[in-house]
Amino acid sequence: DAKTTQPPSMDCAEGRAANLPCNHSTISGNEYVYWYRQIHSQGPQYIIHGLKNNETNEMASLIITEDRKSSTLILPHATLRDTAVYYCAANFGNEKLTFGTGTRLTIIP
């Protein structure tokens, strides 16, 4: 399984776009990139996932580089409720989803 690395923390002003990076340089061709977030100590929640193409849903956008060695999760208009720990993970077909240590995102009013 690919290892993922993320910055430990980031701040973002409320209303601005939050861009959270993730490196997964050892990802293989059939491994998906997943993003989850965890608010306080609740169970993590799925945000989005992708393989090669950029993806967008109602929560966020996922930008994957052409070589697939890194990706960026974009929260387009961050709100205070987006303050959480964001985890990048990679696997194949969800057999063994391996999480990184996450980025603690703080939205500043």
Added chain:
Amino acid sequence: DADVTQTPRNRITKTGKRIMLECSQTKGHDRMYWYRQDPGLGLQLIYYSFDVKDINKGEISDGYSVSRQAQAKFSLSLESAIPNQTALYFCATSDLDGGTTNTGELFFGEGSRLTVL
């Protein structure tokens, strides 16, 4: 009611005691997982099961055992608890990857906080 239910939510026990954490799900998923979370270390996979007859070790299985009693139930046991097993434990489920509409999303329970004194 939650789709993935963990019991107990909080437990304090002593070194050497046997502890069982239980997980049940109403989502009808075949795959179930146990993760451990320590502060600053993210989520680590302990065991996972693809169906009732399939059990696999994860990254940190030493000191733990599991039982898949039914499709809906997956229990984690600590045969002889030790203080460094103090952590937040999460159960998760996912659907068997079988179609283009399957996101492979993991559904997590609310966690079981275990303290071993």
